[in-house]
Amino acid sequence: MKSKRTKVDLYATILEVIRRYPEGGRVTRISYGVGVPVDRLKVMLEALSANGLVRKIAAEDEEGEEGGVYYYAVTARGLEFLETYWKMKGFLAAFGA
């Protein structure tokens, strides 16, 4: 049986999906990529944003005003988190974990 993704696994998957949108990804697109509903994803994006792993960018409409639409992009700290996460997974795989 497939094991359930842990919260950290989910955070890493979210960052991996966002990383593929260097210009910033919309929450709906990210949710399709991660396979998590938008409402649940928003909570996790807030947590990632609060920890400085994700940057939240407000999209401006044609008149230059914020329309409540946000794009998400990975920060340098987010990339560092991903690097460490995958390296740790690699080390654990070597031990058969």
Add this chain to the structure above:
Amino acid sequence: MSDLRVEKGATARLDHVEGDLMVSSNGRITAAKGGLVTVSGSAHFESNAEVDCDFQCDSLTVERGTLRSTGNLVVNREADVAHTLRVEGKFSAQRIEVGGRMYAGSVSCSGPVRVGGIVEVAETLEAGSVDVGGKVSVKGPVKTKDFDVGGKAEVGGGSISGRVNVKGVFASSGPLEFGELQVYGKCTLPAGCKGQKVSAYGKLSVGGAFTCEEIKVEGFTEVRGDCSAGNIVANGWLRVHGSLAFSGTLETSGQGEVRDDVRGADLRVGGRFRARKVILTNKAEVAGEFLETQQGLKAKSVTVGSGTTCRGPIVAERVELGSSLVSFANWGTSWAGQSIRIRAIGRMTNVEDVYGGEVVLEKNSRCKRIFANRVQVAEGCTAEQVSYTDEFRGAPKGRTFFTRQPEKVDSLPPFPL
């Protein structure tokens, strides 16, 4: 230009649309004749839709839901699907962007393929580059330049000329040619793979013969056949079921096992290393616990660190036993180097027969027989037999221990390797 709109839930029998095609949710497209529908402009699907024939358009967008195509799908320029795309036949485009999942019979894309979630391809995948956030599964061969996957990737072999970067697990079921393969987790390759560089933090497992310019594995390396490389760094386990050949350096600081012969230029061993025979064109530096050969170790120069055991004969122009680990100082910065240093403290260097031009036994070294032109023995050393042709320099009597006193001979016996 005559744009066409297919209403919600409606089925449209089409042949050719001159202009753009807009399809509302749950719309269905079928071919009026010949099994192909062509759209000269863009095809825009608002939500779930089905194309029940071959379909060709200039550009494709799917706002939501799943677009299902039972035939071949040809997009002259960009395909942009927010959620899911299922193509039972061949899917070709200049550029592919899918937010969620993409399933296709085969994919041909001259530019980049970017998918947020999962890609499953039943046959072949050809693309300028592949960039997937989650998982990729391609049953047939892959042909691309760069291949970047956030999670797991399974391919049926092929050629990836540039960089393969897989964060989780990478497996190829067919022979793969690659430029640089970087896997953070586990990497499984079949026999007959060739590449420039492979690096894995977890495990590298190759099902048969393997050729690669540079191999760097932090965890476990297993090659179930002959292995040929330029340089190899195996910091954890290294196990080769055949022979191992390298043109540069083999550096192993964990546990190494080679069933057949090892041939190369430089060897640096920390930890444990076993092989049938080791033949080097340059030098061997052995530190850590032991190096064991059935038929022997031959090199231009051999340095055995203090506290290390070598089983099997050693043949070299210069052999230095019990050398201070200072000579391995450049290893000292790594955790493996530190570990070797700590484990070797307070132990005697112990080797079997030594054949060479010049043999130097540093303090507290022990060996069975020495056959050399020049021999130098420091205090605290023991040897069963020393035969030399030119010169013997030993520590004062009582501080060296010989079963038979060293003897000068006219000629040395033939060397074993």
